[in-house]
Amino acid sequence: MTLNTLDRTHDPSLRSWLESANDPSSAFPIQNLPYCTIVRPHHQRGTVAVAIGDCVIDLSLLFQARLLDGIAGIDELGKGAIDGVAWNLNALLELPRTARVGLRHRLCELLREDNHGLRDNPRLLEVAMRPIKDTEFGVPVEVGDYTDFYASIHHASTVGAMFRPENPLLPNYKHVPIGYHGRSSSIVVSGKDIHRPVGQQSPPEADPAAGPTYGPCKMLDYELEVGCFIAGTNNLGEPTLIENAWERIGGLCLLNDWSARDIQKWEYQPLGPFLAKNFASTVSPFVITPEALAPFRIPASARPSGDPRPLNYLLDKDDQASGGFDITLEVLLQTKQMRANGEAPMPVCKTRAFRDMYWTFAQMIAHHTSGGCNLRPGDLLGSGTVSGPGPSERGCLLEATWDGPGKPRKPIQLPSGETRTFLADHDTVLLRAFCEKPGFRRIGFGDCSGTILPVRG
Amino acid sequence: MTLNTLDRTHDPSLRSWLESANDPSSAFPIQNLPYCTIVRPHHQRGTVAVAIGDCVIDLSLLFQARLLDGIAGIDELGKGAIDGVAWNLNALLELPRTARVGLRHRLCELLREDNHGLRDNPRLLEVAMRPIKDTEFGVPVEVGDYTDFYASIHHASTVGAMFRPENPLLPNYKHVPIGYHGRSSSIVVSGKDIHRPVGQQSPPEADPAAGPTYGPCKMLDYELEVGCFIAGTNNLGEPTLIENAWERIGGLCLLNDWSARDIQKWEYQPLGPFLAKNFASTVSPFVITPEALAPFRIPASARPSGDPRPLNYLLDKDDQASGGFDITLEVLLQTKQMRANGEAPMPVCKTRAFRDMYWTFAQMIAHHTSGGCNLRPGDLLGSGTVSGPGPSERGCLLEATWDGPGKPRKPIQLPSGETRTFLADHDTVLLRAFCEKPGFRRIGFGDCSGTILPVRG
Numbered sequence: 001m002t003l004n005t006l007d008r009t010h011d012p013s014l015r016s017w018l019e020s021a022n023d024p025s026s027a028f029p030i031q032n033l034p035y036c037t038i039v040r041p042h043h044q045r046g047t048v049a050v051a052i053g054d055c056v057i058d059l060s061l062l063f064q065a066r067l068l069d070g071i072a073g074i075d076e077l078g079k080g081a082i083d084g085v086a087w088n089l090n091a092l093l094e095l096p097r098t099a100r101v102g103l104r105h106r107l108c109e110l111l112r113e114d115n116h117g118l119r120d121n122p123r124l125l126e127v128a129m130r131p132i133k134d135t136e137f138g139v140p141v142e143v144g145d146y147t148d149f150y151a152s153i154h155h156a157s158t159v160g161a162m163f164r165p166e167n168p169l170l171p172n173y174k175h176v177p178i179g180y181h182g183r184s185s186s187i188v189v190s191g192k193d194i195h196r197p198v199g200q201q202s203p204p205e206a207d208p209a210a211g212p213t214y215g216p217c218k219m220l221d222y223e224l225e226v227g228c229f230i231a232g233t234n235n236l237g238e239p240t241l242i243e244n245a246w247e248r249i250g251g252l253c254l255l256n257d258w259s260a261r262d263i264q265k266w267e268y269q270p271l272g273p274f275l276a277k278n279f280a281s282t283v284s285p286f287v288i289t290p291e292a293l294a295p296f297r298i299p300a301s302a303r304p305s306g307d308p309r310p311l312n313y314l315l316d317k318d319d320q321a322s323g324g325f326d327i328t329l330e331v332l333l334q335t336k337q338m339r340a341n342g343e344a345p346m347p348v349c350k351t352r353a354f355r356d357m358y359w360t361f362a363q364m365i366a367h368h369t370s371g372g373c374n375l376r377p378g379d380l381l382g383s384g385t386v387s388g389p390g391p392s393e394r395g396c397l398l399e400a401t402w403d404g405p406g407k408p409r410k411p412i413q414l415p416s417g418e419t420r421t422f423l424a425d426h427d428t429v430l431l432r433a434f435c436e437k438p439g440f441r442r443i444g445f446g447d448c449s450g451t452i453l454p455v456r457g
Numbered sequence: 458m459t460l461n462t463l464d465r466t467h468d469p470s471l472r473s474w475l476e477s478a479n480d481p482s483s484a485f486p487i488q489n490l491p492y493c494t495i496v497r498p499h500h501q502r503g504t505v506a507v508a509i510g511d512c513v514i515d516l517s518l519l520f521q522a523r524l525l526d527g528i529a530g531i532d533e534l535g536k537g538a539i540d541g542v543a544w545n546l547n548a549l550l551e552l553p554r555t556a557r558v559g560l561r562h563r564l565c566e567l568l569r570e571d572n573h574g575l576r577d578n579p580r581l582l583e584v585a586m587r588p589i590k591d592t593e594f595g596v597p598v599e600v601g602d603y604t605d606f607y608a609s610i611h612h613a614s615t616v617g618a619m620f621r622p623e624n625p626l627l628p629n630y631k632h633v634p635i636g637y638h639g640r641s642s643s644i645v646v647s648g649k650d651i652h653r654p655v656g657q658q659s660p661p662e663a664d665p666a667a668g669p670t671y672g673p674c675k676m677l678d679y680e681l682e683v684g685c686f687i688a689g690t691n692n693l694g695e696p697t698l699i700e701n702a703w704e705r706i707g708g709l710c711l712l713n714d715w716s717a718r719d720i721q722k723w724e725y726q727p728l729g730p731f732l733a734k735n736f737a738s739t740v741s742p743f744v745i746t747p748e749a750l751a752p753f754r755i756p757a758s759a760r761p762s763g764d765p766r767p768l769n770y771l772l773d774k775d776d777q778a779s780g781g782f783d784i785t786l787e788v789l790l791q792t793k794q795m796r797a798n799g800e801a802p803m804p805v806c807k808t809r810a811f812r813d814m815y816w817t818f819a820q821m822i823a824h825h826t827s828g829g830c831n832l833r834p835g836d837l838l839g840s841g842t843v844s845g846p847g848p849s850e851r852g853c854l855l856e857a858t859w860d861g862p863g864k865p866r867k868p869i870q871l872p873s874g875e876t877r878t879f880l881a882d883h884d885t886v887l888l889r890a891f892c893e894k895p896g897f898r899r900i901g902f903g904d905c906s907g908t909i910l911p912v913r914g
Binding site for chain 1 (some may be wrong): 469491601602607617620621627629632633634636637638639640641642643645651652654655656657660665668669671674676693694695696717720723724725726728729730731732733735736737753765768769770825828829830831832833836913
């Protein structure tokens with residue numbers, strides 16, 4: 001299988017019998033078909049669904065109705081879906097890629113406007129299909145381990161200049177895909193409110209002997225990231241080679257890695273960020289498959305001249321195999337006042353810089369496993385904050401309101417007349433993403449949103 | 458319930474009908490009763506067992522035989538044990554402490570020399586009890602998230618002096634229980650062999666422009682740590698206060714946090730250790746309960762005069778509640794040559810320094826949750842390398858073979874005539890621990906062992 005083979009599921013002329021999917025502004029046309037975990041009323045456990053247009057369709061009920069029979073390699077998944085045991089997206093991500101591709105093809109077929117199997121089964125549709133707006137979503141995948149990378153060189157350079165003016169980009173950056181382990185337990189799904197964290201902050205500069213202070217975070221920030229859910233397994237001690245790393249990409253999502261900058265600054269030496277990051281990370285509900293993203297694949301970013309060539313274990317002969325994705329990312333901000341005024345969320349960042357990440361997910365996977373570490377189905381990799389070189393392309397407030405060394409921060413001006421250098425209580429942060437390219441349907445990611453609540457009383 | 462109440466289960470005169478438990482050298486007298494996960498022949502899933510003397514006893518079969526009926530709060534656990542669904546140590550760690558104490562009391566009763574219920578049931582014992590030496594163990598608990606701390610000030614000072622001679626102990630150390638997130642997927646149980654990892658290492662000092670090298674780790678190390686499995690749950694955003702933190706200690710184990718020092722040195726800035734640590738971490742098979750350790754509890758370490766007082770959220774009025782444990786720890790080393798010669802593993806470290814850790818597990822739990830992070834039953838905290846001030850009390854080779862700044866490392870001399878500055882292929886590292894105190898039975902932890910295999914071919 002060539003890695004970025006396009007097939008009939010990418011054909012832009014394909015239409016669904018669900019009219020909302022054919023709207024050119026829909027994030028979820030029939031060419032997308034992302035998976036999600038939905039909470040069914042009166043059920044304790046979530047179930048897996050596929051999104052199409054403005055609806056989701058419960059896959060376990062499609063299995064029960066035998067509409068997903070006969071797809072090579074997914075019999076066990078079907079049994080799990082029907083009896084409800086071990087049925088979640090992780091089970092799907094355990095399957096070989098061919099089986100996942102088979103499921104995509106079948107779903108595409110069932111949802112096409114000329115297919116009657118599902119469309120003309122109103123009793124099934126009544127229980128299996130529901131509007132996204134009335135659906136409660138869970139975290140799409142049970143995340144075993146979450147690793148956050150630092151793959152945007154623009155982000156690393158700007159932030160490095162703040163924390164280490166004398167030494168912004170460390171000597172390892174252009175050789176090592178820098179990453180660290182994050183917290184799985186506090187990953188929440190879009191829509192869940194986040195309490196402002198409390199923690200230790202640096203002693204006052206004027207009086208270091210006074211010791212650190214303890215109180216509400218005063219520099220609360222978002223981070224615009226792309227997440228990658230891992231497919232398949234490598235045994236402990238068995239690296240996934242760069243040429244096979246693409247097969248481990250199970251799907252992408254949006255990820256807001258909320259950050260408490262004042263806590264981070266005080267705690268992060270020498271072992272890295274801890275409480276500054278582990279109070280919450282928000283993921284979008286939809287897992288966008290690599291198959292849906294195939295038309296938007298790009299080769300690994302060419303290094304600027306003079307930059308070192310990646311070491312062999314990070315370099316594939318087929319440039320495409322280690323490549324990335326061309327995704328446009330946005331951050332929008334809405335304050336309580338703006339909501340009261342009826343003002344729409346204001347864009348504070350828009351960037352295509354994900355195409356220029358210094359390291360791709362394939363390279364991160366090859367690096368992560370190179371020493372023998374095992375990645376399990378459903379493990380999550382974060383790209384790190386995605387920032388571009390331009391002033392409107394900064395993926396966090398730490399960068400967006402920075403005005404240079406020694407200068408006061410330059411607040412963002414909001415339509416309500418308010419300003420922000422960091423997040424205030426009741427602010428809502430919204431991440432969005434889409435891929436577009438002439439000759440293809442636009443593929444959306446769905447919203448990744450979270451609102452800051454005051455410190456827990 | 459007073460936190461360190463001693464009760465009849467601690468009575469040193471208690472004896473078991475299983476004679477091996479009464480041997481004063483046994484790690485597992487009736488006063489201990491640690492839990493473990495054993496792999497039953499012909500079963501896909503592990504089951505929970507309790508260790509006594511030189512045997513383990515399958516708890517699910519005791520539940521089936523109705524010998525554990527009527528203990529307040531464990532009915533659901535019993536059902537899970539009998540039907541085999543969701544039956545593991547995590548389910549036990551979800552229970553309120555009173556229920557876990559109830560189970561301990563019942564087990565103590567069933568195993569006492571004057572109790573006939575189990576002793577005189579040979580058909581049950583034949584299936585439920587088996588010698589430890591013939592038992593295959595699993596990782597005792599399914600670890601959701603693993604956090605590693607850095608709580609030994611001796612370790613932090615010595616290692617700091619190597620990595621940052623100008624700045625060994627950072628200004629935050631005496632205020633913040635420094636920790637970082639580790640890798641859950643690569644936690645293995647004692648006895649599992651570990652392949653030497655491969656990875657990037659710093660460019661040669663003589664020629665930095667040559668760039669980093671890539672190859673087998675040349676500075677492979679162990680780390681002597683105590684692990685703490687978390688009991689109970691706190692919701693996201695709801696800190697566990699220091700006065701309740703003791704209740705979250707579900708049990709202790711030994712932990713060897715294998716470390717690739719050359720990989721660590723090159724990769725760890727600015728976000729902390731990553732591949733240097735995530736290729737494997739070994740835990741001992743037995744979870745020693747806080748109840749078994751109650752006689753060995755000690756108040757939180759008094760700070761040297763001049764050291765800052767911990768911030769309020771880390772300081773309990775009841776010194777005892779935030780206190781630690783008095784445990785003696787050992788590291789032993791055995792090479793392939795020593796095995797061939799019939800030479801016993803050689804002690805390379807023996808220390809009681811765990812009593813002097815700068816931060817206790819209760820303080821680590823209060824800190825970890827202070828910003829709102831949730832800890833789930835079965836999450837693992839590592840203490841960080843335990844080192845004492847003396848030359849024979851260094852919990853890793855990085856420290857043990859260090860001879861001061863600028864000096865060559867001083868190798869350890871082994872009885873075989875060999876020397877080690879770091880681990881060689883086929884070396885076995887063995888961690889051991891016990892608590893002892895006049896008037897009480899000695900409580901052992903069981904071995905935590907691992908052997909280094911060559912780089913995977």
